[in-house]
Amino acid sequence: MKRLLLALLATGLALTGQAQVRNEIHVPDLGGYTTLKCDFHMHTVYSDGRVWPTVRVDEAWREGLDAIALTEHIEYRPHKDVTGHHGRSYEIAEEAARKSGILLIRGSEITRSMAPGHFNAIFLADCNPLDQKDWHDSFGEADKQDAFIFWNHPGWDSQQPDTTLWWDEHTEIYDNGWMDGIEVANGIDYFPEAHRWCLEKGLTMLGNSDVHNPIGMDFDFYKGEHRVMTLVLASERSLAGIREALDNRRTIVWIRDLLIGEEKWLHELFEKSVQVVDVQRGEGSCTITLQNTSDFPFHLKKTEHDKSFEYFRTYTIEPQSRHTIRVRFPKDYQGEGKINFRVTNLLVQPGQGMDYSYTF
């Protein structure tokens, strides 16, 4: 009976155990920081989610995450039988998190109609004061606790049916210092407008699952699917380390094949992920062998280049794989060779990939 864990009341202690398999995520450390895998937005039965809080910890451990926040809706708790204050899911998950080494962050979701829509406040000391009639008071309470506050799914079609708009209320929130970041990705959606706003306004980019179901209902992990997550470049693996990195905008968002972040991080991520393990240059051609040691694919597309050099038009470097690429050039060519391409899934601007050159 795998079900177990079941500490049986009337019958004494259970004797049985439970297997858990952790799948580590392979991503390089960058800039001298540790790359932590984080998801700052999810729900349990304590708001409108469909799992017990400890399930979120087990899911995170299995998927190789470092940190999570349970962010129940303050204003929306449809499961009337589930009682308890706004911070209960955190309390219930705490021991499981400690045992499995998952960093658990206390948070809540301020849940309003548009505008301003939904916002997460994380690194709270107490969730309950956020339960206010007027949203200004909710934000004010979060701010009082020095929470990290971000706008959730700004392009969600239920609240922004056709266009991802910035409303006056967002200006007000921003001007009050109540907006530290925005979700540029949520669930299965990437929001290019939010990406632009983060770059323009100096806001932290976040990507979170917003999962409500048992996560295995939403992702087919055996197909290589992964939940949306925020890669945090932290000076240490701790709550303080994560907070400092968020405050200083050292994040990369990972959704499907896309990695969204500042060019300097994506550039380093690409070079640390894909090592050149062998170069064989001969007369008229060069063979380059690459090893991708990360869990990310990279989609390359040839850009403007010396026409006497012939190489792929498009090329995909799959995760955890070895590749051999060949470049042809005139037989009498003696100088330095160069190929140019764009890595189309490393987004340094809204919807736009990162340019790269390789010289041999």
Add this chain to the structure above:
Amino acid sequence: MKRLLLALLATGLALTGQAQVRNEIHVPDLGGYTTLKCDFHMHTVYSDGRVWPTVRVDEAWREGLDAIALTEHIEYRPHKDVTGHHGRSYEIAEEAARKSGILLIRGSEITRSMAPGHFNAIFLADCNPLDQKDWHDSFGEADKQDAFIFWNHPGWDSQQPDTTLWWDEHTEIYDNGWMDGIEVANGIDYFPEAHRWCLEKGLTMLGNSDVHNPIGMDFDFYKGEHRVMTLVLASERSLAGIREALDNRRTIVWIRDLLIGEEKWLHELFEKSVQVVDVQRGEGSCTITLQNTSDFPFHLKKTEHDKSFEYFRTYTIEPQSRHTIRVRFPKDYQGEGKINFRVTNLLVQPGQGMDYSYTF
């Protein structure tokens, strides 16, 4: 955002949808009855499970089941924040079940130390009267409601550490007419002693998941794993149909590769699952082509046979597959050919397979 379903309070209705994929289970109808796939034992947050009741309905639909019972522990509800009477999980799941066509059976688990241990009462009208100090009274109330009552996981090592024993209390329960069946399989365990008791005492054989986690944590469906279930040979796809079949012991238990039941049903199941699609008999050999249209594998092991006939020692007919088997015999052999084998995973007695012969 796959999470959805999320009916948003403050923001009006959600616009978003949700994908659900149902994997039908391929099993033949037998004896003129419809073969229903049922799981009569599982938990939610309303006892010590870790999912919301509607999750159990969605899981059942995805896995191709026909009927389920949520059987919360009467005496063990460790999640103190989750309030509501003993029948609440049924009430909450009811609409989801109706919408997806899953037959939902009202039940409870009487949860006592050994003896008598744990029993499920299903087809209850009201779960609450089972909440009694003395277990006799719980059984009495279930009986008053004409429930179908069965002994759960009789060989569970937490309650029967070394041997699967029948206690005096079980005799008392049986004599009172309070035991209609026994789980011969639960979770990942098959109990041969329970199998024997069912045969000897005319009790219904049941196999149930007893799932507490989101089920995807316990089974790797992409590997072809399936939850333990009871195949019910019902005169119609309805609650009444299931009840009548259970009362008349028309069940087959499916756990891992094992199918456990009466020989007449397993014999028919084998013949309807594995069709002979071609026989080529030549001089000295015969080639038999089989098509298994069911989701069951069949493990064959040669038994006593005419030594002049040469064929496999062991052979596995995998699910949903086509096979060619060859038999050799003396070149001048003219009579009817016969091969004998045991189907080792069709258990007609405790731990013992079903003998079969094929003639050509």
Add this chain to the structure above:
Amino acid sequence: MKRLLLALLATGLALTGQAQVRNEIHVPDLGGYTTLKCDFHMHTVYSDGRVWPTVRVDEAWREGLDAIALTEHIEYRPHKDVTGHHGRSYEIAEEAARKSGILLIRGSEITRSMAPGHFNAIFLADCNPLDQKDWHDSFGEADKQDAFIFWNHPGWDSQQPDTTLWWDEHTEIYDNGWMDGIEVANGIDYFPEAHRWCLEKGLTMLGNSDVHNPIGMDFDFYKGEHRVMTLVLASERSLAGIREALDNRRTIVWIRDLLIGEEKWLHELFEKSVQVVDVQRGEGSCTITLQNTSDFPFHLKKTEHDKSFEYFRTYTIEPQSRHTIRVRFPKDYQGEGKINFRVTNLLVQPGQGMDYSYTF
């Protein structure tokens, strides 16, 4: 020992069998025709492939195909130990194809540098006459045998490093009546230019795997991947039926999520794949339940629409799944409702999806 098949020389006949599992592809029949799944381009050890010809038949059967052509390079046979004339791989695969019901088409690949590059000639009576010094003679011989001839991978970067060009030689071939179709997809590549040429010049669109490896090395079938294929709308499941359909350009190309073909076929394919199983129209909103019974996903993207109607921005209908979509409109709206969207993966023009409206 699964290895089997092994007909043992010195020891007499093998007794052992082999399991084969066929995964049927679910695609609707269209326009009164039968939709056949075909791959007209692949290689074995008889040219530069790496499998024995019968492997291609087994792979096709397992993947649910109806017809294949082994198209060895006439001019490139690097495996010097493998002797035999140009039609040998067809001869060797013939019996396996007959036994498993795979339609086997005799073909060859005319393999030249650009221009004109590589062309397949299928429905040949004899491959050997195509072995000519001058490519005009190869085409002439194929034409003499009334072969169906098509241009392979016109945008292959080895032969067209930067741009997919139409050369003078292609005009010559086309004018001679030697070009019946073009591969608009090959392996992992879709060629929009070829798509346009087919539409402009009335050529048949083809999509083929061009597989050289054991196919399991190139596709992860458990992830839902599939080989590129040509869906042929045939009046009957026969070689003649396929030929007639190819001659009359009744094909749809399937590569990754993309379906490429004439709008009338894609329109019918969408409507037959996605059934509306329930519509609940209430005050201010309508709930539409869909069932996709095909193996194709459909990616929807909202287009120009009545702004008082709110519905998804983008939506994916996954294969073999059930969906519920909600549309909101003003509470007092009484008239006919309509939502407009583009199915972005049904390509009716190069790189352009199919527009669709749904009225309720």
Add this chain to the structure above:
Amino acid sequence: MKRLLLALLATGLALTGQAQVRNEIHVPDLGGYTTLKCDFHMHTVYSDGRVWPTVRVDEAWREGLDAIALTEHIEYRPHKDVTGHHGRSYEIAEEAARKSGILLIRGSEITRSMAPGHFNAIFLADCNPLDQKDWHDSFGEADKQDAFIFWNHPGWDSQQPDTTLWWDEHTEIYDNGWMDGIEVANGIDYFPEAHRWCLEKGLTMLGNSDVHNPIGMDFDFYKGEHRVMTLVLASERSLAGIREALDNRRTIVWIRDLLIGEEKWLHELFEKSVQVVDVQRGEGSCTITLQNTSDFPFHLKKTEHDKSFEYFRTYTIEPQSRHTIRVRFPKDYQGEGKINFRVTNLLVQPGQGMDYSYTF
């Protein structure tokens, strides 16, 4: 186009690459030796296999193997078009093996009716002299070259229809010093009699795939299946290292869940695979947390034990997973605790598991 590798003759060099993913096998080093993963028995188109020789190298690399031997049948080469001497498949695979770091061993399969049946001779200098009319001469030639010779699939039902017998010819071969080992596992079969003979006669135990198909047709790797292999405890990762280890019988055979070998190796393998990471002993119970860092599962079954200690009846430690096991004992118990069990899939004798005790 994934097909590639395709070095194009007429058209110049290919520009395209190919992705390869290697899945490392996690197995501990034992006794100061390096544990190498080896398969000494497989076929290509050069005998009755269905792939080109280089495919075997790529398959081995992908599956995480260290060494392979291509062992074509000397006496059975049904593909008449495939010419070349008996050592050709080795020569063809050599460069691919060198490039990917797979150790390639020259070998052949002596293929006779029973008795003596089939034998592999590996570490040959030249395969051709083994082509002899009388099997004695084949063995003699192999012996002259100082080959390592072993009996293949001794219980194969095609040659030993009902019982795995040792024939007079095997005594003769053994007495001549022509039998260095036996396959105790081949394909999907384990042969307990062969296991016993190896123990009694001091022969090396081997387990090999004997694969004829593209290996992806025989194993579902995504389900966690693996080919049968011989784990070789070598003093270095080299041909010489493997040979020395085989000569000194330092092997463990891995088939399905079973590991077959000498108790001292299996004992160390178990202890190095399953680490106790935490022990919490309290009043009346002890909680033991285990981490299995290997790719092997371990199936435990309780054996004779102090009845006042209560723990699992059976328990499976899954690969790469973490487990918590609880033991109960009398509250006033002060002394050393001990649990006894058998690891049923570590076979130290034919069909018999390894006994183990854990003390806390």
